[in-house]
Amino acid sequence: MLLIACPWCGERDELEFHYGGQAHVAHPADPEALSDGEWAEYLFVRDNPKGPFAERWSHAAGCRRWFSVVRHTVTHRILAVQSNHPTAADGTKPVTA
Amino acid sequence: MSHRLPEHPDWLWRTPDPRRSYDVVIVGAGGHGLATAYYLARNHGITNVAVLERGWLAGGNMARNTTIIRSNYLCEESAALYEHSLKLWEVLPQELEYDFLFSQRGVLNLAHTLQDVREGTRRVNANRLGGVDAEWLDTDQVREFCPIVNTSPEVRYPVLGATLQPRAGIAKHDHVAWALARKADEYGVDLIQGCEVTGFLRDGDRVVGVRTSRGPIGAGRVALAAAGHSSVLADLAGLRLPVQSHPLQALVSELLEPVHPTVVMSNHVHVYVSQAHKGELVMGAGVDSYNGYGQRGSFHQIEHQMAAALELFPIFGRAHVLRTWGGIVDVTPDASPIIGPTPVENLYLNCGWGTGGFKATPASGWVYAHTIATGEPHPLNAPFALERFTTGALIDEHGAAAVAH
DSSP, X not given: OXXXXXXXXXXXXXXXXXXXXXSOOOOOSOGGGSOHHHHHHHHHOOOOOSSXXXXXXXXXXXXXXXXXXEEETTTOOEEEEEOOOTTSOTTOOOOOO | OXXXXXXXXXXXXXOOOOOSEEEEEEEOOSHHHHHXXXXXXXXXXXXXXXEEESSSTTOSGGGTSOOEEOOOOSSHHHHHHHXXXXXXXXXXXXXXXXXXXXXXXXXXXXXXXXXXHHHHHHHHHHHHHTTOOOEEEOHHHHHHHOTTSXXXXXXXXXXXEEEEXXXXXXXXXXXXXXXXXXXXXXXXXEEEESOOEEEEEEETTEEEEEEETTOOEEEEXXXXXXXXXXXXXXXXXXXXXXXXXXXXXXXXXXXXXXXXXXXXXXXXXXXXXXXXXXXXXXEEEEEOSSOOOSSOOOHHHHHHHHXXXXXXXXXXXXXXXXXXXXXXXXXXXXXXXXXXXXXXXXXXXXXXXXXXXXXXXXXXXXXXXXXXXXXXXXXXXXXXXXXXXXXXXXXXXXXXXXXXX
């Protein structure tokens, strides 16, 4: 079981969290302008690396806030917890663009 | 001389060094890769084929699945493909001259809620219209068919009925792989283990071979059959796939007397249970939610599936877990596989089988071999093309496939 450090609540069991898949996937600024292929890419295709992966987690059974985690998909080691929210705990704010 | 070990029995296949080039190179010597090689030779006369395997033959998901074989899918495209597979399972032991203990002991899909009952009866009707054997059993009939299932109304989720596919069952997975490997080898296919594909040889937009840990190998066509690692390989060819890799776990008990006459699956309390020929209870459940390649998952998944098994089978209360393990399954957005050509010329794709690839082994090989040999999909796999994610013609088996993914 993963031990995930929520930026607001601290370390909690994975059971309290909900997985949200790849992080930093922006909604297209102008969806109408996309081709079918580009829309399919946005809708269905996500990175699936063997190695470090930036992903979204929600503390569903706790504070219910979303944040990002960089986790190695082979070792399951959590390499970073990220939130750009101003109330996130110190040391968890290496915000990426 | 009593301390001497007996002579090693004859090997079932050769261990050749890779040649410089082949007509077809298949990446992955699991069930699907081996079945593809077998049917390329048997159905299409293409025998200048190598199957490259990073680890050892059938050591990935082919060694880790729960061996359930069934074709009672809701969507007609899926039912057609899996029913073709079931028909092939029925003839393969004789054709491969290898008894891999295919046992058509039936599969029960239990219903615990009104919604389950509606889904089950609908699926039974759909299956019958599609030529797939299917029956609806009420609670008493479930008890009669599988007496060890707890059909008491007192439990948290009482059994309200079940679908039954009588022709479904299990087989011994390792023996299936060995049977296919032996026949493919007899046809002249080179099975090359310990040979990892590290890149693709390109001539312009075309793939003309693979780079491997044992040197470059030329290929007229390259066919991926790498399950959980499909994204990693596709990435080497510059392709992004609509696939996410997840850990899927299973477990077995110690060997017990035969007590379980069939296969029982339950979406709602979420476990599936059969008893292997040797006697161990085999149980599986759902994937871990997160992406992973570590061939292990979280403990709470095991805890959950054992709790579900005990709810359904109180008789297992004193059984011990002998071992748990994980495999990496590649899941698509619509929980259906992808089989067909890719945008890269000469590169073919067979992936996305998610949690249910074992049962499809023969049909997957059959249609993939057709696709590779002719360059065009077989009618059975035409709906499963990569393009469906652009056209929107999804085959949505999430929740429709008689299993929760």
